[in-house]
Amino acid sequence: MCRHPLVVDPTSLDSESVVGDECHIISNAKGGPRHDPSFPSFEIDEIANLMLLCRVHHKLVDDQAETYTVDLLRSMKANHEKWVEHKLKEEPEIPAVKIRRMRSEIPTQLPVIQSGKELLNLAIGCHGSYPDYSDDLDDEETDLVGGFIQNLSDWSDLGYGLEPIERIRAAKSLDDEIRQLNGRGFMVFAAKEKQRIEGGISASSNWWVLHLSVKRETDKGIVTVGNESL
Numbered sequence: 682m683c684r685h686p687l688v689v690d691p692t693s694l695d696s697e698s699v700v701g702d703e704c705h706i707i708s709n710a711k712g713g714p715r716h717d718p719s720f721p722s723f724e725i726d727e728i729a730n731l732m733l734l735c736r737v738h739h740k741l742v743d744d745q746a747e748t749y750t751v752d753l754l755r756s757m758k759a760n761h762e763k764w765v766e767h768k769l770k771e772e773p774e775i776p777a778v779k780i781r782r783m784r785s786e787i788p789t790q791l792p793v794i795q796s797g798k799e800l801l802n803l804a805i806g807c808h809g810s811y812p813d814y815s816d817d818l819d820d821e822e823t824d825l826v827g828g829f830i831q832n833l834s835d836w837s838d839l840g841y842g843l844e845p846i847e848r849i850r851a852a853k854s855l856d857d858e859i860r861q862l863n864g865r866g867f868m869v870f871a872a873k874e875k876q877r878i879e880g881g882i883s884a885s886s887n888w889w890v891l892h893l894s895v896k897r898e899t900d901k902g903i904v905t906v907g908n909e910s911l
């Protein structure tokens with residue numbers, strides 16, 4: 682009735698525990714719930730006359746036997762058995778969750794990012810990120826670049842939960858950091874990659890990952906296309 686699990690798994694020390702109650706559809710006791718003197722007593726404890734219910738629903742169906750009639754309980758039991766049968770057929774087992782990357786969706790070049798707002802719009806809604814940075818940073822530059830990547834990650838974790846005013850503040854603070862990075866000779870690049878998450882109990886859906894790169898403007902990987910750096 683409530684689909685509450687009624688058997689608890691065994692542990693290394695104990696066997697499983699049946700926490701559900703065996704409930705008689707027709708009671709053997711005179712005056713008991715749904716008692717029927719014409720019902721053969723040798724069938725009382727047969728599976729056909731039993732249901733496994735949680736304690737709450739066991740009490741309920743026995744207390745309200747006028748509502749929970751023999752016919753109703755038999756029909757509920759038959760429905761539940763159908764439901765289980767259907768479940769076992771449809772989902773023999775839950776497939777493992779997998780991330781699928783598509784070559785065509787992997788950005789080969791990352792456009793340069795000029796503003797905090799632009800970056801925040803990209804980052805919010807992403808489920809993960811691939812941060813990259815020049816690998817010859819001194820201590821001060823490590824703090825600057827590392828702090829920036831950390832802040833962006835914190836802001837985008839808050840994501841859609843940000844109030845409009847907080848979102849504006851976040852964009853401004855990222856703006857300041859981008860300007861500081863530019864002032865120290867660094868450029869910021871970013872783009873989103875669409876991946877697919879598949880398996881598990883839900884339908885497959887998009888899984889967005891942010892490619893973020895903080896590179897020295899002298900980096901050999903930076904190219905200019907038209908009048909845009911990539």
Ligand SMILES: [Zn+2]
Nearest residue numbers: 682683735738
């Ligand atoms: Zn229940």
